[in-house]
Amino acid sequence: MLTWIIMIIVLIALIVIFTWVFAKLFGRGEQTQPLPENNEIVEHNRQAVGEGNIDKIMFDTVIRGYRQDQVDDVIEHLKWQVDSLNAQLEQAHLRAKTFETG
Numbered sequence: 383m384l385t386w387i388i389m390i391i392v393l394i395a396l397i398v399i400f401t402w403v404f405a406k407l408f409g410r411g412e413q414t415q416p417l418p419e420n421n422e423i424v425e426h427n428r429q430a431v432g433e434g435n436i437d438k439i440m441f442d443t444v445i446r447g448y449r450q451d452q453v454d455d456v457i458e459h460l461k462w463q464v465d466s467l468n469a470q471l472e473q474a475h476l477r478a479k480t481f482e483t484g
Contacts, residue, residue: 424455431459 420442430438439456441448 420449420452423449423452427452427456428459431456431463 423440423442427439427441430436441452441456443449
């Protein structure tokens with residue numbers, strides 16, 4: 383009976399020790415720190431979109447893909463550019479209609 387109690391105590395001690403060792407080696411699942419701002423990439427992407435050269439767009443990679451703030455900035459800039467081009471196109475259509483009727 384005493385050997386069973388000793389074996390259980392040793393087993394519990396080993397579980398505690400191995401859990402502590404694995405926590406020290408592999409961490410406890412903490413989240414990674416946020417990445418610092420990289421304004422060079424943002425400015426480069428804005429310039430590429432402004433020039434209309436979308437092939438030059440690049441993003442920093444992170445553990446699960448690309449940096450979301452950089453992707454959001456490019457999408458917002460592209461949306462702004464499309465809206466401004468649509469407004470110019472609408473003005474051209476209005477000028478063409480007034481030219482035809484006038």
